[in-house]
Amino acid sequence: MNKTDRLLAIVLELQGRKVVRAEDLAALFETSVRTIYRDIQAISEAGVPIIGTTGTGYSLMEGYFLPPISFTIEEAVTLLIGTDFIELRFDDDYRDRAKAARRKIEATLSDGVRNESSRIRKALRLLAPGRQEALSNERDNLDKIRRAILDGLKIRFHYLKKNTDSTGNHHSDRTVAPYGLVLVEGSWMLVAYCDIRHDIRHFRLARMTELVELEERFELPVHFDLREYTPPDDRHLRVHLRFNHDLADKVKESNYHYIEEMKEHQAGLDVVLRVRQLDELMQWVLGWGAGVIVLEPESFRNKIREEARKISERY
Template sequence: MNRTDRLLAIVLELQSRRTVRAEELAAKFETSIRTIYRDMQALSEADVPIVGAPGQGYSLMEGYFLPPLSFTASEAVALLLGAEFVQTKLEPNYEVHAKSSRAKIEAVLPEHERSEAERVRATMRLLPGRQAETSGRERTNLEILRQAMLEKRKISFRYVKPGQDEREENTRTAAPYGMVHVQGNWMLVAACDLRRQIRHFRVSRMSGLEMTPSIYELPAGFKFEDYTPADDRGLEVTLLAEHNIAGRIKESGCYYIEEFKEQPEGLWIRLRVRRIEEIFSWVLGWGANVTVLEPESLCWRIREEAEKLLKRY
């Protein structure tokens, strides 16, 4: 990295953080602390309002921002697609900001880059993954959750577990730590008061969500970006699928699938789950094209369901 690029990167680093120490910058840009001191002097001489506090580090004067940057067509496409994702997947408040961001990015692009970006974007589409009614509730929930996390307030909600009768939903109170978008679904990571541990909740299954007056604090040393949930899927399930649906099963993206094996009699599949209910509907949906090998309890559940269907029809 040459000096010009490093100076720009230092300003961007200062814009994204409150205070940065010279040692941190030296390690990040793989240079000496003395070089960082000289860089700070150069930025100050270029009228960048840098504030240095002995023993604390450097920061930018509040309100300072870089002037508009130039983007390549590929960079513009990445930003515009990101804004489109935010517009379709986050709450209404961010939808408004995403629209204005897209307009600003398009406005500052030179004609050539804007035309090229539009040609690339015309070949890509982000389609909603669920019905409008469910999506509407989920996006409303996201807005409440984000506000609760900003204010560090606990939430209460009614929740239905996978495979549970919707009439059996239970009420939970939890401290929201963060959200993850995985396989088209928003998942809330929260400390559940009922279970007294960190649990995961699908946002689309939450109803009656509201913030409570109770304030919470994150556990000492907890960083959401470093959080890795324990894998407690202790129940192994094995299936045998007909060759004619092997491709569709591989493309299904089922989270619980661990392994595939092509065999003469069909596609052998190994899954790991916490409870049979988590994959019961998925297995049943393949009909007679899939045979359950293990466990026997799942075989009995499939038989019982087949008998109920036979009586009904």
């Protein structure tokens, strides 16, 4: 990073934080503290009102904002692709805001940057999922849940849990405190404290119906941070499969989320998966037909064998 870029980056750091120490800036920009002292002096001489307090750090004078800055082509493309993504996967409110943000971003670009970023964006395309009905339901729920999170209010909904065994689907009514929303493999998930389970649970928005915002308030636990939250891993069952060589590339490209290990050798492609229940893999394994064999566990081999027998009887 050259000096000019570093000076601008320092001002942006000061604008985004109340107080910043010279040592922290030096570590961030991989330079010496003495260099940061010189940079701060240069920024001050340029007219930026910086306040320095011994033993505390540097801060910008209250009310100061950095004037509009220019974007590089790469930065402009990144921001504009971000607005495209929000239009595809967020609710109508944020879709409108994304369109407004895109107009503002494009208005700040020079003609050259605008034309070049437009040319690059024409070579990139984001496609919405084909599940239009589910996607519409997901967006409606996303809007309601997002507002409930901002208002600090609990929600109630009817939830469909798709069981993979012979018991069929399970329906239940849930009242939860919505902690946050996560986009996982193209589907929105709600992380919430469930009043029934008395613990944090995860819910797919596409499986929610009759969702309503309640008048009951909740407070987010002070120790909870969605950015650092890691759900407990309860996938304790190990499954070992072997695929024919002609399927190896397709299996690798599937990016199946249960896969933990893959190793190709003379006999084929060995794949190790971990799941909560063996039935979670049933449809995926059967979808590969005779091109895959279950090596272990034996109980899953028997399940596949029995399902194949039933299929054969139907034909």
